Amino acid sequence: MSGLPNIQSIWLISEYNFNEIALQLFQFQAKYNAVYAQYLKLINKDPDSIEDYREIPFLPISFFKTHKVVSEPFVSEAVFESSSTTGSHTAKHNVKSLATYHQNCVKIIEDQIGPVSDYEILGLLPNYLERQNSSLVSMVKHLMDSNTQEDSFYLYNHDSLIQKIERSAKPILLFGVSFALLDFADKYASNKPFTIIETGGMKGRKTEITKAEVYKTLQASFPQATIRSEYGMTELLSQAYSDTSARYSCPPWMKVLARADNDPLSNKANGRTAALNIIDLANLHSCAFIAADDLGQVFPDGSFEVTGRMDHSDVRGCSLMVV
Numbered sequence: 076m077s078g079l080p081n082i083q084s085i086w087l088i089s090e091y092n093f094n095e096i097a098l099q100l101f102q103f104q105a106k107y108n109a110v111y112a113q114y115l116k117l118i119n120k121d122p123d124s125i126e127d128y129r130e131i132p133f134l135p136i137s138f139f140k141t142h143k144v145v146s147e148p149f150v151s152e153a154v155f156e157s158s159s160t161t162g163s164h165t166a167k168h169n170v171k172s173l174a175t176y177h178q179n180c181v182k183i184i185e186d187q188i189g190p191v192s193d194y195e196i197l198g199l200l201p202n203y204l205e206r207q208n209s210s211l212v213s214m215v216k217h218l219m220d221s222n223t224q225e226d227s228f229y230l231y232n233h234d235s236l237i238q239k240i241e242r243s244a245k246p247i248l249l250f251g252v253s254f255a256l257l258d259f260a261d262k263y264a265s266n267k268p269f270t271i272i273e274t275g276g277m278k279g280r281k282t283e284i285t286k287a288e289v290y291k292t293l294q295a296s297f298p299q300a301t302i303r304s305e306y307g308m309t310e311l312l313s314q315a316y317s318d319t320s321a322r323y324s325c326p327p328w329m330k331v332l333a334r335a336d337n338d339p340l341s342n343k344a345n346g347r348t349a350a351l352n353i354i355d356l357a358n359l360h361s362c363a364f365i366a367a368d369d370l371g372q373v374f375p376d377g378s379f380e381v382t383g384r385m386d387h388s389d390v391r392g393c394s395l396m397v398v
Contacts (some may be wrong), residue, residue, distance in 0.1 A: 199251035
């Protein structure tokens with residue numbers, strides 16, 4: 076279909092043409108994404124009135140749980156699915172090309188840490204491995220495969236994991252969900268230098284604690300480790316990675332904007348409390364403009380912090396589209 080940017084143009088994006096490409100993709104999705112088009116109509120927003128990416132309305136992320144959010148008909152190579160700790164519906168993201176998703180992931184992480192081939196990739200991702208269709212597992216497995224290494228995922232076998240860390244001849248890059256990393260750090264310690272990529276919250280397994288407390292606990296057990304975090308989700312095909320102070324930065328084709336936490340249609344933060352709107356232009360075939368449920372702070376340089384989650388409440392327009 077005409078009007079749809081390709082992934083190569085997305086990867087070449089810069090501040091100079093971000094607005095142009097974002098508006099091009101917005102006009103395409105406003106026309107061909109049935110769910111997004113209906114939402115825009117219900118909130119009385121004319122796509123032709125939008126002249127800047129900051130004015131683009133963001134689709135509430137909950138629609139990925141109740142609707143098939145796609146911008147054109149296609150046969151999905153994968154359907155990524157979120158975890159659920161409450162028994163509620165899971166979010167689903169239809170992916171047109173797994174190869175493009177994997178290439179996008181590699182471009183982002185190598186910009187942050189250098190060539191993946193320099194590392195041995197490990198995964199401590201129990202809750203993700205215990206279900207199918209995880210975008211995170213798909214990404215980490217691709218990193219392992221691209222290194223032509225054996226799959227190195229660990230459920231609860233911490234003995235084997237610490238042995239692998241201690242004995243590996245290559246630098247270690249360990250992806251781990253927060254609760255599993257904290258369990259691991261409670262049982263073991265190591266002075267071996269390696270890199271930890273912490274990938275998310277407690278998933279109902281432990282009491283939620285701040286990112287600073289997670290880092291402090293991990294650093295106490297692994298004093299020579301470099302600890303960073305990944306910000307990603309089922310509904311996004313791109314990821315943001317943090318520095319060692321837990322402040323995230325985005326690839327050039329992704330932006331995080333602040334909105335008032337009590338008004339999903341706003342484009343301005345309400346004091347210090349802000350909910351996060353996300354533009355991910357790699358979401359070519361779904362929706363690139365998502366109002367997330369996360370709370371945080373966005374800084375002038377475009378970096379951001381995540382401080383919590385919103386309480387679930389109805390979003391204007393959502394109730395009119397319940398299936």
